[in-house]
Amino acid sequence: MTTAESVKVTINGQEFQVQKGAPLIDVCRENGFAIPSFCYYADLALQASCRMCLVRIEKMPKLQTSCTITCTDGMIVTTQSEEIEKAQRGMVEFLLANHPLDCPVCDRGGECELQEMVFDWGGLEERFTERKNYYPEKFLSPIVANDPQRCILCKRCTRVCDEWMGEDAIEAGGRGANTVIGTFGGWLNCSQCGNCIEVCPTGTLLDATYRHQTRPWELERTVSTCTFCSDGCQMSLGSRAGELMRVVARDRYVDGINGEFLCIKGRFAHPFVNHEERLRTPLIRYRKGGKLIPATWDEAIRFTAAKLQEIKDAHGANSIGVVGSPRLTNEANYVLLKFAREVIGTEHYTASEAFSLAPFFKHMTAPLATHKDIRHAKTIVLIGGEPEELQPLTAKQVRQAVRNGGAKLVIINSVPVRLKQQATQFLHVRPGTEDALVLALAGQTDDAMAARKMGVEVGEIEPLRRMIDETQGNVVLMFGGELSTEAQTILAQLPGSIGDEENRRFLFHPLPLFNNSFGVHDVGLMDGKLNATGLLDAAGDTVRALYVAGGLLPAHLQGREQALQNLDFLVVQELFATDTTAHADVVFPAASFAEIDGTYTNNDGLVQRVRQSIPPVHQAKPDWVITSLLADALGIDFNYQMSASAVFREIGEHVPAYQGLRYPLLKDESKPVQAKYQLAGQRAEVADVLAELRQRVERMTGAGDKIMETPEVGHELFKIGTLTGKVPQFHLLAAGNPEPPDVLVSPLYQITIDSGLRRDTAIAGD
Amino acid sequence: MSIISDIVESTKSIIKGMSVTFSYIPKAKWTVQYPEEPVTLQPRYRGQHLLHVDELGREKCVACYLCAAACPSDCIYIVAADDPRAPEERTGVDERYAEVYNIDYGRCIFCGYCVEACPKDAITHGYNFELSVYNRADLLKTKDDLLITKQKQSPNYRVAFSDEDVDSEYKEV
Numbered sequence: 001m002t003t004a005e006s007v008k009v010t011i012n013g014q015e016f017q018v019q020k021g022a023p024l025i026d027v028c029r030e031n032g033f034a035i036p037s038f039c040y041y042a043d044l045a046l047q048a049s050c051r052m053c054l055v056r057i058e059k060m061p062k063l064q065t066s067c068t069i070t071c072t073d074g075m076i077v078t079t080q081s082e083e084i085e086k087a088q089r090g091m092v093e094f095l096l097a098n099h100p101l102d103c104p105v106c107d108r109g110g111e112c113e114l115q116e117m118v119f120d121w122g123g124l125e126e127r128f129t130e131r132k133n134y135y136p137e138k139f140l141s142p143i144v145a146n147d148p149q150r151c152i153l154c155k156r157c158t159r160v161c162d163e164w165m166g167e168d169a170i171e172a173g174g175r176g177a178n179t180v181i182g183t184f185g186g187w188l189n190c191s192q193c194g195n196c197i198e199v200c201p202t203g204t205l206l207d208a209t210y211r212h213q214t215r216p217w218e219l220e221r222t223v224s225t226c227t228f229c230s231d232g233c234q235m236s237l238g239s240r241a242g243e244l245m246r247v248v249a250r251d252r253y254v255d256g257i258n259g260e261f262l263c264i265k266g267r268f269a270h271p272f273v274n275h276e277e278r279l280r281t282p283l284i285r286y287r288k289g290g291k292l293i294p295a296t297w298d299e300a301i302r303f304t305a306a307k308l309q310e311i312k313d314a315h316g317a318n319s320i321g322v323v324g325s326p327r328l329t330n331e332a333n334y335v336l337l338k339f340a341r342e343v344i345g346t347e348h349y350t351a352s353e354a355f356s357l358a359p360f361f362k363h364m365t366a367p368l369a370t371h372k373d374i375r376h377a378k379t380i381v382l383i384g385g386e387p388e389e390l391q392p393l394t395a396k397q398v399r400q401a402v403r404n405g406g407a408k409l410v411i412i413n414s415v416p417v418r419l420k421q422q423a424t425q426f427l428h429v430r431p432g433t434e435d436a437l438v439l440a441l442a443g444q445t446d447d448a449m450a451a452r453k454m455g456v457e458v459g460e461i462e463p464l465r466r467m468i469d470e471t472q473g474n475v476v477l478m479f480g481g482e483l484s485t486e487a488q489t490i491l492a493q494l495p496g497s498i499g500d501e502e503n504r505r506f507l508f509h510p511l512p513l514f515n516n517s518f519g520v521h522d523v524g525l526m527d528g529k530l531n532a533t534g535l536l537d538a539a540g541d542t543v544r545a546l547y548v549a550g551g552l553l554p555a556h557l558q559g560r561e562q563a564l565q566n567l568d569f570l571v572v573q574e575l576f577a578t579d580t581t582a583h584a585d586v587v588f589p590a591a592s593f594a595e596i597d598g599t600y601t602n603n604d605g606l607v608q609r610v611r612q613s614i615p616p617v618h619q620a621k622p623d624w625v626i627t628s629l630l631a632d633a634l635g636i637d638f639n640y641q642m643s644a645s646a647v648f649r650e651i652g653e654h655v656p657a658y659q660g661l662r663y664p665l666l667k668d669e670s671k672p673v674q675a676k677y678q679l680a681g682q683r684a685e686v687a688d689v690l691a692e693l694r695q696r697v698e699r700m701t702g703a704g705d706k707i708m709e710t711p712e713v714g715h716e717l718f719k720i721g722t723l724t725g726k727v728p729q730f731h732l733l734a735a736g737n738p739e740p741p742d743v744l745v746s747p748l749y750q751i752t753i754d755s756g757l758r759r760d761t762a763i764a765g766d
Numbered sequence: 767m768s769i770i771s772d773i774v775e776s777t778k779s780i781i782k783g784m785s786v787t788f789s790y791i792p793k794a795k796w797t798v799q800y801p802e803e804p805v806t807l808q809p810r811y812r813g814q815h816l817l818h819v820d821e822l823g824r825e826k827c828v829a830c831y832l833c834a835a836a837c838p839s840d841c842i843y844i845v846a847a848d849d850p851r852a853p854e855e856r857t858g859v860d861e862r863y864a865e866v867y868n869i870d871y872g873r874c875i876f877c878g879y880c881v882e883a884c885p886k887d888a889i890t891h892g893y894n895f896e897l898s899v900y901n902r903a904d905l906l907k908t909k910d911d912l913l914i915t916k917q918k919q920s921p922n923y924r925v926a927f928s929d930e931d932v933d934s935e936y937k938e939v
Contacts, residue, residue, distance in 0.1 A: 104830030104885045105862045137861075212848040212862040215831040749850045 007073040012080065018071050025053050025066040033079045036088060036117055038095075038201050039154035040067035043259075043404065044163055050154050051091045052117070055079050063087055085121075092121045095152045097128045098177065099202070106150065108203030110216040111252065114152060135180065138743045140170075141188035142729040143208045143268055144197060145746075148180045151204040157181060157196035163403055164261060164396045166388075166421060167713075170196055181205075187739040191713050192264045193392065198249060199260055208746060209268050209729055210246040219245055222613035223254045223669050225600045227327065227593040228265040228723075230512045231371070231393035232602025233258035234669045235266060237594055237613040244273040244594050244614055255670040257371050257606065263392035264717050264733075265724060272592070272726035273617070277576055279589035280618040292587060297619065297629070304586045305633035307569045308344070311545045317345035321535045321543045324351040324525045325550025326514035329598030329610055331647040332623035333516070334523040334655075335638065336549055343631045348535060348543060349528040351520040352552045354513045355481040358526050359689075360488040363680050365496035369476045369507035370604040370674065371397050376405055377507070378473030381464070383412045383491070384434045385480025385511040388419050389716035391603065394478070394511065395419055408471075410464050412437050414482070416710045425463060429454035430704050435487040436697045441465065442490050442497065444690055445697065453700040471504050478509040486693040489686060496682045510603055518601040522657050522675060532556045540566025549573040549623050550590070551580045551722070573623055576722050588626045591616040597644040598622075599666065606672040607661060805923045806932050812876045812891040815869055817912045820859050825913070826888035829864035833880035833889055841873035842880060859886075869912060871897050872905040892917065893925055 005020040011028055018027045026042070028035050038050035046068050054063040058076040063084060066077075078084070096118065103109040135148040153172065158181065161170045169190035173182050181204065183189075197205045219238030226233040226247075234256020238246045247270050248254075249262045272278075282300030283292035295303070311319060322340035324333040333351065340349035374380065374397040388395035399422055401407035408424040411417065414431040427437065433454045440450035440461050451458040468475055479491060495506035512518065520526055533556050535543055546567055551574050557564075564570055564583035572584040581587045595616040601607050616622070621629075624647055628638045640646045645663045652661045657675040666673055718724075718733040725731070728748055732738065740750040798805055807813070818826045829846035847865035849856045857863045881890050894917070899905055910916050926932045 104832065105828045105860050109830065212829070212846050214846055215835075217835060218831055745850045746848070 007071055007075075009071050009074075010076045012078060020072065021070045023067060024055070024069040024071055024075075024077065027071055028055070028066060028077070028079055035066055035079055036121060037067060038113060038117070038152060039156060041156050041159070041199060043400065044156070044159045047155050047159065050095075050152065052088055052121075054084055054087050054091075056081060056084060088121050089123060092118060093123055093127065096122065096126060097130075098132050098149065099152065100132060100149050102150075105212070106147075106203035107206045107211060107213075107215075108150075108200075111250065112203060113201035133177065136744055139208060139740075139746055140183055140186075140205075140743075141190075141192055141208075141737060142732040142747045143192055143194065143264070144188055145206040145208040145211055146181070147204055147206070148182070150202045151181055152202055153179055153181070154201060155181075156199040156201065157205055160195045160199050161190070163400060164195055165191060165193055166399050166403075166418070167191060185739075186743060187737075189713070189737055191388070191392075191717055192268075192733060193262065194264060194267045195261055198262065198267075207246065207268070209271070209727070211746075214240055214245055220613070221253050222594075222611045223256075223609075224593065224611045224613065225515070225602075225608045226262070226266040227515050227600070227610075228263075228269065229391050229393075230514060230517050230603040231258070231391050232515060232600055232604070232606060232608050233262055233266050233393055234608065235262060237270075237611075239594070239613045242274075242614045242617070244270050246270070256608075257602075257604070257672060258393050261393055261396055264714075268729065269724045269727050270594070272575065272723045273594045273614070275576075275726040277726070278592075278617055278620070279574060279576065279581075279587060281589065282619070283581075283584075283587040285585045288585075292581075292584070297621075300586055300588065301629050301633050304571050305630055307585070308545060308547070308571075308630075309634060311569055312344065315544045318347055319542060319544040320344050320346050321348040321350075321530075321538075321546045322346065323532060323535065323546060323548045323552065324349070324520055326351055326353045326512070326517040326520045328516060328550050328623050329593075329596065329600060329644075330516065330519040330523055330607070330651055330658075331598045331644050332549060332627070333520050333525050334651050335624040335627045335640075335647060336547075337523055337525050338638065339547075339627045339631050340528075343634050343636050347529045348538075349525060350531050350535060351525045352532045352548070352550065352556060353517060353520055353526065354553060354555065356485065356526055356531065357488070357510055357512060357517065357521050359485045360492045360508075360510060361521055361677065363489045363492035363683060363686065364508060364677065365493055365680055365682070366477075366506035366508055367679065368603075368605040368674070368677065369474070369509045370606065370672075373474055373507055374398060374476050374509060375401050376474065377401050377407050377476045378405075379467055379471040379475045380407055380409045381412070381468070381475065381477050382409065382419070383437065383477070383479040384482030385413075385478060386415065386417050386419075386711070386716065387478070387511060388417065389711070389714070390480075390513060391511050392717070394509065394603070398422065408467055410467065415707050418710060418713070420710075424467070425460070427454070427456050427460055427464070428706060429456060430700075430702075430706055432482070433697075433700055434482045435484050435693060436700065437461070438483065438487040438491050438494075439693055439697050442494060442690070444490075444694060450697070453697055453702045455702070455704075455706060468498070473503065474505050474507055476507045476509050478511055480511045481513070484693070484696060486689050486696060489689045490693055492680070493682065493686055496680075512603060515602070516600045518603060518605060518675075519599070522601055522655055523651065524655070533560070536560045536563040539563040543567070545569035545571075547571045548580055548584075549627070551578050554579065573626055575620075576726075578722055589618060589620040590626065591620040591622045595620065596622040598624075599648060601675060604672075605657075605675045605677060607658065607666060607675050608669065608672055609663070609666045801922050804921060806926045806930075807893050807895075807923050808926055808932060809928050811893055811895075811925070812878050814871070814892050814894040814897060814907070814917075815880070815912055816890050816892040816914045816917060817867060817909065818888050818890065818914050822854065823915065824856055825858040825863060826886050827858060827864045827867065828860045828862045828886055828888070829858075829867075830862075830885060832883040832885060836879040836883035838877060838879060839873045839875050841870040843868040843870070864909065867909040867912065868906055870906050872902060893923055894920055896920055896922060 006017050007020045035053045037053040039047040048065040048068045053066045055066045056078040137147040140146045162168050167190045222237045235247050235249045236253035249260045281294040284295045285292050324336045402409050402422040410425045411423045412427040420426045436450040436453040439445045447461045570584045571586045572581045573588045573590040594613045598610045740747040834842040845866035
């Protein structure tokens with residue numbers, strides 16, 4: 001890497017030393033000279049269409065757009081003068097020539113960049129008396145509303161759609177004053193991330209789920225962390241009168257690792273928080289086969305404590321299993337673990353996690369990559385996983401690293417994922433043979449054997465190795481749950497065996513599925529004797545009672561429905577009635593992420609805050625409070641005094657990676673704090689694991705068909721889950737996003753996919 | 767100053783003051799015989815609010831919240847909603863309408879800022895001043911109380927014409 005040359009630039013008579021080649025607009029803004037702009041957006045391709053950022057540069061004939069000018073030595077710039085102001089005022093007048101005066105009904109009103117610009121640069125009266133171009137307001141999809149008339153053609157949306165999402169779903173059509181932003185065929189079939197809505201400086205693209213609900217200044221804003229995937233995007237929750245109204249990531253409200261990026265789940269799947277089906281009170285099933293009957297908290301806690309004590313006395317402490325969840329906060333999981341160890345004294349604790357990262361953390365020889373590292377990486381190796389569906393922010397960073405940063409991307413996957421469009425090399429392997437590649441990279445097998453097992457050409461592995469060897473910069477190794485624990489261990493040791501070179505650094509980026517997958521490992525909940533399926537298999541045998549926080553995964557329950565029936569006693573903490581609560585003897589209503597304080601640890605290892613936006617709905621309580629109440633009833637007072645910060649302080653004292661962390665240190669979402677993970681050295685005992693991995697690879701048949709079809713957009717994103725299923729729009733998307741007969745009316749009112757969704761009451765505005 | 771001059775000065779002041787008071791005794795008295803007879807209100811009197819409708823009977827309010835934002839006593843509560851029906855069938859003039867529109871007259875100070883803020887001329891001050899109730903909760907007026915179509919004019923007042931001299935109408939007693 002070369003260090004950028006420093007040059008001298010004079011702005012409004014003041015001299016500054018700046019990096020050569022930096023965009024002039026950024027330099028001016030950083031040094032306190034406000035420059036208005038619409039179309040300029042950091043880290044997107046330049047557009048220079050709004051002509052608001054004009055500056056005078058000496059020796060240049062006309063006013064220049066500062067967003068397209070890069071700093072050169074001796075540049076003399078004027079940002080404010082009569083001439084510039086006249087030009088800018090003229091531009092605003094032109095922008096308003098076609099813009100309707102419908103701010104009172106526009107959802108952007110109050111946080112509209114055009115509105116703000118007009119306050120500063122607009123004239124008092126409009127001199128254009130010609131008819132404005134009229135386009136009706138319409139829907140582009142169940143969750144994107146579009147009013148083409150309000151558009152000022154900055155094309156941020158089209159650039160975001162292309163560069164961030166790689167979808168090109170939204171484009172400009174037509175010419176001149178008749179240009180409109182639209183989609184092919186008039187209907188938007190994309191991943192519905194809503195980033196076009198977020199970056200739109202006017203009310204052209206709007207959130208159809210929050211449409212005409214309230215106004216931005218009415219909302220109480222809270223910065224929090226997304227609860228849907230392991231990327232941990234920072235977002236701003238807008239609530240009003242105890243109801244969560246919307247989620248945005250606008251940079252005026254929040255400045256996290258994701259910028260203004262969010263995916264469909266983060267942005268739109270929040271209505272579950274105030275959903276009417278939320279559990280309202282604790283429920284008790286007094287006898288097996290009976291009904292769940294609403295109870296008071298006192299009664300439910302007393303009943304549960306008595307039952308647990310009874311089972312502990314009769315069958316011993318190890319007959320009680322405690323299951324946390326990677327969806328819960330660090331605080332909840334930590335208190336659960338403490339409950340299991342100190343109150344019950346059982347060795348059977350775990351979390352309902354899809355795959356364990358414990359072996360990876362134990363053998364990790366390189367630090368974790370942050371999303372910023374991924375954006376600036378030079379080589380990215382993605383083994384398994386499907387980040388564009390499961391970790392959308394990672395996918396966006398990878399895409400930008402390739403597109404805007406010139407990184408090389410190698411994908412090893414059994415499925416031709418969409419991200420392969422950006423890949424330099426794509427190794428299309430047979431399902432379940434990703435392990436072979438790890439073995440080959442570790443140099444423990446000849447390429448021919450690995451290639452045969454994976455079903456790729458022998459020559460395809462060597463370029464990958466060379467690419468890693470020749471990298472000048474960061475190499476990010478990403479892997480998904482397809483790798484076996486042995487392969488994860490070997491991969492974790494790989495950087496240590498290859499060794500760092502002067503300009504090369506290895507970074508890891510595991511791709512777990514849940515928002516706090518890292519957290520459950522960190523607090524130690526995954527170190528229990530049995531995993532979730534193991535506990536279920538032992539149900540009714542050695543395990544007589546289960547205490548489940550956050551519900552079990554459908555994948556775990558599949559084929560084990562009987563297991564929960566076999567239990568003597570099942571306690572569940574949940575938001576909604578689920579498959580797990582159907583067998584529960586006691587159900588506690590838990591508070592959702594919007595109602596609690598806490599922390600999540602994302603796949604960068606960043607410990608990020610979750611903040612309370614609304615008071616808990618109905619009688620819900622935070623998970624860790626419920627556990628503390630139970631502990632209290634069983635005779636041990638955890639002494640947290642109802643304060644999540646007290647729990648976190650204890651985590652900071654007991655969890656090595658979180659040493660010294662406190663809530664005040666995590667206050668600023670723009671400066672996230674990474675947990676201090678211990679790096680392992682080269683370990684001798686890995687030899688056993690290696691042998692096991694070699695055996696595993698050798699056992700692979702080396703036959704079988706490959707998956708040839710690229711999965712559809714949204715096959716994971718639009719999946720109806722317990723939480724996403726509470727959003728009517730998701731049902732439309734999951735059903736293939738049908739185009740309604742009339743795009744002028746919300747599709748929700750025209751198409752009924754699920755009669756359970758209250759269409760009529762929705763019309764009445766309920 | 768001596769005590770004598772003090773007494774003289776203060777007596778003068780009392781006489782001066784009381785002379786104004788006594789001068790009113792023989793003059794005619796103006797009394798409004800409310801509620802036996804209607805009161806005449808000035809055209810720009812600020813009474814209970816009216817929510818207006820257009821010629822098709824649709825509510826003019828588009829729930830833009832500007833009145834609520836302008837309100838210094840924070841007495842207006844609105845819940846906006848989306849009405850996807852055809853324009854003629856809608857509740858309001860626009861797709862966006864106020865599903866709930868409450869004014870808490872226990873807090874309203876009748877400053878008229880809401881009327882000034884309204885971009886659609888949907889809210890104005892009416893003339894009804896008879897807002898006293900027996901129950902504090904009844905001071906919260908909903909859309910049903912505020913809509914112009916739902917309000918009945920009280921017989922206890924009339925509104926003066928703009929060029930009318932209201933004072934001369936009061937009776938001498």
